[in-house]
Amino acid sequence: MADPKNSETATGLSDLKDKIGHIPIIRRNSFVYGFLTVLILYGVFLLPSRGSSGTVDLGRIALFGVLLLIWAMVVFTDELKSEKMKTTMVFSLFIIAGWLYYRYSTARWGEMGFLFFNVEMIQKAWPTLMEGFWTTLLLAVGAAIMSTIVGLLLAVFRSFNNAVLNFFIIAYVDFFRAMPIIVLMMLIYYALPFMGISLSAIMSGILALGLNSSAYVSEIFRAGFLSVKKGQIEAANALGLTPIQTMRLVILPQAFRVVIPPLVGNYVASAKDTALASSISIIELLKAGLSQKSLLANPSPLIFVTALYLAMFLPLTRFAGYLEKKMKASQRQVRL
Amino acid sequence: MSNMNLPETMIEVVDLHKRFKDLHVLKGISTVVKHSEVVAVMGPSGSGKSTFLRCLNRLEEPTSGRIYIEGVDIMAPYIDINRVRTEIGMVFQSFNLFPHLTAIENIKLAPMNVRKISNKEATERGMALLEKVGLAEKATAYPEQLSGGQQQRVAIARALAMQPQIMFFDEPTSALDPEMIGEVLDVMRNMAKEGMTMMVVSHEMGFIREAADRILFLADGLIVEDGTPDQIFNHSKHKRTIEFLGKIL
Numbered sequence: 322m323a324d325p326k327n328s329e330t331a332t333g334l335s336d337l338k339d340k341i342g343h344i345p346i347i348r349r350n351s352f353v354y355g356f357l358t359v360l361i362l363y364g365v366f367l368l369p370s371r372g373s374s375g376t377v378d379l380g381r382i383a384l385f386g387v388l389l390l391i392w393a394m395v396v397f398t399d400e401l402k403s404e405k406m407k408t409t410m411v412f413s414l415f416i417i418a419g420w421l422y423y424r425y426s427t428a429r430w431g432e433m434g435f436l437f438f439n440v441e442m443i444q445k446a447w448p449t450l451m452e453g454f455w456t457t458l459l460l461a462v463g464a465a466i467m468s469t470i471v472g473l474l475l476a477v478f479r480s481f482n483n484a485v486l487n488f489f490i491i492a493y494v495d496f497f498r499a500m501p502i503i504v505l506m507m508l509i510y511y512a513l514p515f516m517g518i519s520l521s522a523i524m525s526g527i528l529a530l531g532l533n534s535s536a537y538v539s540e541i542f543r544a545g546f547l548s549v550k551k552g553q554i555e556a557a558n559a560l561g562l563t564p565i566q567t568m569r570l571v572i573l574p575q576a577f578r579v580v581i582p583p584l585v586g587n588y589v590a591s592a593k594d595t596a597l598a599s600s601i602s603i604i605e606l607l608k609a610g611l612s613q614k615s616l617l618a619n620p621s622p623l624i625f626v627t628a629l630y631l632a633m634f635l636p637l638t639r640f641a642g643y644l645e646k647k648m649k650a651s652q653r654q655v656r657l
Numbered sequence: 658m659s660n661m662n663l664p665e666t667m668i669e670v671v672d673l674h675k676r677f678k679d680l681h682v683l684k685g686i687s688t689v690v691k692h693s694e695v696v697a698v699m700g701p702s703g704s705g706k707s708t709f710l711r712c713l714n715r716l717e718e719p720t721s722g723r724i725y726i727e728g729v730d731i732m733a734p735y736i737d738i739n740r741v742r743t744e745i746g747m748v749f750q751s752f753n754l755f756p757h758l759t760a761i762e763n764i765k766l767a768p769m770n771v772r773k774i775s776n777k778e779a780t781e782r783g784m785a786l787l788e789k790v791g792l793a794e795k796a797t798a799y800p801e802q803l804s805g806g807q808q809q810r811v812a813i814a815r816a817l818a819m820q821p822q823i824m825f826f827d828e829p830t831s832a833l834d835p836e837m838i839g840e841v842l843d844v845m846r847n848m849a850k851e852g853m854t855m856m857v858v859s860h861e862m863g864f865i866r867e868a869a870d871r872i873l874f875l876a877d878g879l880i881v882e883d884g885t886p887d888q889i890f891n892h893s894k895h896k897r898t899i900e901f902l903g904k905i906l
């Protein structure tokens with residue numbers, strides 16, 4: 322690092338590190354710890370009391386924050402400080418920031434339990450929330466099934482490489498990727514009935530989500546098909562397999578492996594969009610939570626809904642990531 | 658070696674042409690391959706050896722010309738090409754095993770789905786073939802768990818499982834490490850001895866000298882020489898052939 326030959330290529334930050342590196346360790350340490358003592362004393366004696374909000378008080382809080390940051394930067398740019406110490410420092414910084422907010426914001430921390438985690442309220446809201454949950458699930462699963470079928474068909478047609486067919490498929494994909502889902506829902510639910518095409522709200526929701534998702538799914542499958550090497554198809558043909566057998570026995574099984582991680586990711590993304598269905602009068606999970614919040618004048622149902630969304634999507638997101646990692650690992654093993 | 662001089666014609670090619678857009682790759686190839694004959698196809702890179710083989714089972718669509726396999730005109734419009742292909746086993750330079758299937762599953766796939774034979778029978782036949790290529794103990798291994806030479810031997814067994822009349826090999830050993838070439842050539846040598854009709858694109862001189870009945874020497878899309886290994890290797894008068902052999906020897 323301190324090699325003079327490298328100094329031309331060194332960036333500003335490592336220049337700084339070089340300079341600090343030349344300051345004797347005793348002096349640097351006494352500076353760092355002295356500064357820290359000052360900060361602690363400041364925190365104990367000079368920070369205003371809880372809930373203060375005068376200009377002078379705010380100034381004192383701000384100054385404390387600035388000093389804290391300066392100190393943190395000094396420690397962080399010090400190459401001789403251990404990684405562990407820097408990590409501890411960064412975390413402490415976040416904790417102190419959180420504590421400062423807790424101490425000086427006017428939020429009603431004391432009522433948090435009653436407001437956000439009120440079991441009684443959640444119990445009252447439970448039947449409606451469960452109905453919302455099943456509706457959300459229906460929307461998500463319906464859209465997933467529809468988009469898988471349509472997307473797969475589109476990708477298969479696309480693989481025929483017919484110019485006219487391709488034109489229409491590309492137009493379809495572009496159209497539904499460009500079209501906001503909420504607009505699509507409203508078109509289907511509020512505009513089509515004028516034409517005499519009336520779909521139930523749920524059907525409209527599934528259709529809009531499915532159309533949008535199918536555009537992505539078809540691209541995912543297309544990439545999956547393209548990942549199957551040409552030699553595979555030739556080998557299958559040379560054995561006398563028909564094009565349909567080749568698709569079913571050779572291309573699809575190989576493409577599926579490549580396709581599953583992005584596909585799961587796409588289902589999750591599409592499932593998250595189910596909340597948009599509230600715009601066409603569907604009482605799905607979010608809408609159920611919102612309406613119960615209004616009815617009970619307590620946000621606990623919304624907090625519960627948030628937790629439910631996380632409980633549904635967190636494992637799926639993890640799962641998709643895990644599959645992706647596994648696939649990358651197995652790809653590395655394949656020879657030739 | 659099978660110099661029984663069977664009169665029966667296995668493959669007949671008449672004035673075969675193949676163009677890729679502006680590129681005229683095959684410029685009128687005519688030849689006859691007899692039953693049990695082992696024909697080596699040699700020639701410089703880009704001379705059209707692969708294209709020639711691939712036209713014979715229509716993996717590549719010929720531009721013009723006639724091809725007869727066992728007397729059947731495979732260029733006829735009503736022909737079921739998949740049916741024809743079941744009679745011609747093909748082995749590729751890059752093996753092209755199906756990576757999602759084990760060795761035995763690779764072998765069973767076509768017999769079960771094309772020939773519609775039962776799983777049990779296909780497994781028995783497949784195991785016998787694996788035995789033959791010396792890989793019985795690798796039946797449940799996936800391609801990625803096999804060496805190049807082992808993969809190529811499985812690929813040969815897979816082609817043989819359809820009980821074809823003819824085997825095509827397109828540079829079956831060029832992607833292999835030197836120490837694995839022998840094991841693949843051994844399998845091919847045995848097939849030749851058993852009377853399989855074979856067309857082999859290869860530059861393995863030892864194998865060709867020993868196993869081939871004839872060599873077709875291709876250059877610029879034409880057969881410039883057609884003769885026994887001895888004629889071609891030792892008594893060739895063609896400038897292109899001598900030049901080429903000089904390079905690979």
Ligand SMILES: Nc1ncnc2c1ncn2[C@@H]1O[C@H](COP(=O)(O)OP(=O)(O)OP(=O)(O)O)[C@@H](O)[C@H]1O
Binds near residue numbers: 677680700704709
């Ligand atoms: N699908 C294709 N599209 C366009 N040109 C092609 C195609 N396949 C082959 N060619 C061209 O045809 C010519 C003959 O190719 P071919 O693969 O038959 O040669 P080869 O004799 O097998 O060569 P090598 O020894 O390198 O395998 C080459 O110039 C090649 O670039």
Ligand SMILES: [Mg+2]
Binds near residue numbers: 706707708827828
């Ligand atoms: Mg070739």
